[in-house]
Amino acid sequence: KQEVTQIPAALSVPEGENLVLNCSFTDSAIYNLQWFRQDPGKGLTSLLLIQSSQREQTSGRLNASLDKSSGRSTLYIAASQPGDSATYLCAVYTSGGSNYKLTFGKGTLLTVNP
Amino acid sequence: ETGVTQSPTHLIKTRGQQVTLRCSSQSGHNTVSWYQQALGQGPQFIFQYYREEENGRGNFPPRFSGLQFPNYSSELNVNALELDDSALYLCASSLEISGETQYFGPGTRLLVL
Numbered sequence: 447k448q449e450v451t452q453i454p455a456a457l458s459v460p461e462g463e464n465l466v467l468n469c470s471f472t473d474s475a476i477y478n479l480q481w482f483r484q485d486p487g488k489g490l491t492s493l494l495l496i497q498s499s500q501r502e503q504t505s506g507r508l509n510a511s512l513d514k515s516s517g518r519s520t521l522y523i524a525a526s527q528p529g530d531s532a533t534y535l536c537a538v539y540t541s542g543g544s545n546y547k548l549t550f551g552k553g554t555l556l557t558v559n560p
Numbered sequence: 561e562t563g564v565t566q567s568p569t570h571l572i573k574t575r576g577q578q579v580t581l582r583c584s585s586q587s588g589h590n591t592v593s594w595y596q597q598a599l600g601q602g603p604q605f606i607f608q609y610y611r612e613e614e615n616g617r618g619n620f621p622p623r624f625s626g627l628q629f630p631n632y633s634s635e636l637n638v639n640a641l642e643l644d645d646s647a648l649y650l651c652a653s654s655l656e657i658s659g660e661t662q663y664f665g666p667g668t669r670l671l672v673l
Binding site for chain 2: 450477478482487488489490491492495535537539541542543545546547548549550551552553
């Protein structure tokens with residue numbers, strides 16, 4: 447059974463700091479790994495998708511890496527801003543027979559202080 | 561904006577009642593998946609529908625059921641509500657069954673008293 451773990455559970459940093467969020471998964475048979483952002487009480491916003499054959503993806507101040515063999519991914523946020531405050535969720539996309547699904551971690555709650 | 565909408569946004573029910581949640585996918589998206597997100601947890605896969613048929617289910621009992629319609633709308637039905645069913649329910653649509661990019665709706669917050 448695939449399990450996804452995110453560390454730390456919560457993180458508070460001053461504005462401008464660079465930071466790293468960690469994600470690990472137990473089964474390396476994944477199609478891709480995705481990072482999402484969730485604001486309080488809201489749905490999910492897709493940030494980055496890394497295919498299983500890729501090592502990293504970048505979008506603006508965000509960079510996500512993937513080491514499939516070790517079951518690890520990191521999300522790097524450069525020059526953090528108060529608007530980055532949210533919960534960040536990591537999810538792996540896998541096949542369970544005929545259906546495909548995302549298995550999520552519990553998320554990292556990020557607070558960026560002005 | 562993902563183009564996926566859900567209704568209602570919030571709902572309060574009592575234990576034992578039945579509830580129907582609705583999702584409208586992007587036009588042309590043949591696949592819809594439903595997830596349950598309890599407070600402080602990540603979303604958990606409930607089931608997936610592909611071209612109006614259930615195509616896989618997570619670890620949820622049969623009182624969770626769904627429907628998908630030809631007009632790209634879908635429903636999640638929950639019978640005999642329990643307190644633990646209180647959660648944010650998210651639907652996600654994709655172009656095809658193996659469509660890797662899933663587009664999430666804003667969710668329906670269900671509170672069971």
